[in-house]
Amino acid sequence: MSDLLPVTRIPRTGLPPRAVVVGDPFRAERMAKRLTGAVEVAHAREYRTFRGSWDGTEVVVSSHGVGGPGAICLFQELTEAGVDTMLRLGTAGAMQPGVRDGDLVIAEACVRDDGVTQQLVPPEYPATASPELVLALAAAARDRQAPHHRGLVWTRAAFYPGLLPVPMPAYVAAGVLAIEMELSALLVHGSLRGLTTGGVLVIDGVAADELVGTTGYDPHRDVVAAGVERGMDVALDALVRLS
Ligand SMILES: O=P(O)(O)O[C@H]1O[C@H](CO)[C@@H](O)[C@H]1O
Numbered sequence: 001m002s003d004l005l006p007v008t009r010i011p012r013t014g015l016p017p018r019a020v021v022v023g024d025p026f027r028a029e030r031m032a033k034r035l036t037g038a039v040e041v042a043h044a045r046e047y048r049t050f051r052g053s054w055d056g057t058e059v060v061v062s063s064h065g066v067g068g069p070g071a072i073c074l075f076q077e078l079t080e081a082g083v084d085t086m087l088r089l090g091t092a093g094a095m096q097p098g099v100r101d102g103d104l105v106i107a108e109a110c111v112r113d114d115g116v117t118q119q120l121v122p123p124e125y126p127a128t129a130s131p132e133l134v135l136a137l138a139a140a141a142r143d144r145q146a147p148h149h150r151g152l153v154w155t156r157a158a159f160y161p162g163l164l165p166v167p168m169p170a171y172v173a174a175g176v177l178a179i180e181m182e183l184s185a186l187l188v189h190g191s192l193r194g195l196t197t198g199g200v201l202v203i204d205g206v207a208a209d210e211l212v213g214t215t216g217y218d219p220h221r222d223v224v225a226a227g228v229e230r231g232m233d234v235a236l237d238a239l240v241r242l243s
């Protein structure tokens with residue numbers, strides 16, 4: 001058997017047990033630059049994996065790309081490698097007034113529209129974050145004075161619209177805070193494997209009807225970049241708080 005896992009090329013042994021996972025491989029690299037003694041341990045496809053330490057705690061930082069089906073390959077292989085705590089730092093569109101660009105949304109649970117976990121477990125099964133990670137994230141955000149909200153997130157597989165109506169008004173009326181694409185896959189995977197999992201998302205625009213019209217979505221703005229920088233510190237601090 002190879003010493004490397006098949007999809008991500010992560011070594012099967014030797015990784016620390018706590019990880020931050022992000023969508024964008026460049027975000028993983030930027031985050032690794034914050035760590036002491038960072039080394040890249042794997043790079044295959046959209047999956048880049050680093051290890052290093054933050055405030056004396058050894059951590060993994062890994063990218064999972066866009067979309068639940070690809071992301072869950074990383075979550076599975078990190079689990080095979082011995083990681084037992086995974087925290088997603090992503091971006092998301094706001095769904096409620098008062099949830100602003102650059103704010104953090106700490107997920108308590110997700111709507112499971114991820115396009116992959118329906119093939120693993122019945123759709124009624126919940127996608128919930130580990131409460132200790134929710135509280136650690138909230139405490140870290142407070143300490144960093146990062147504007148933040150706690151609540152429900154909609155994970156949805158389709159980014160660009162198609163022909164079918166999107167149930168946005170119902171989920172807005174139901175108080176869902178933000179929409180993104182991978183977190184429920186992580187939370188369901190975590191529950192099925194007995195892991196500690198959670199997520200913190202940086203708001204990068206408003207998820208209105210025109211949500212992902214190619215002119216309406218611009219995550220490449222200073223207000224989002226500043227939020228991502230805060231989100232990285234908050235995510236790493238939360239992992240340290242757990243240890
Ligand atoms: O910024 P990341 O972590 O990639 O998260 C969000 O951004 C991507 C869409 O642009 C999707 O992956 C979505 O979940």
Ligand SMILES: O=c1cc[nH]c(=O)[nH]1
Nearest residue numbers: 091092093179180181
């Ligand atoms: O899925 C996503 C991610 C970021 N912003 C959005 O509006 N949607």
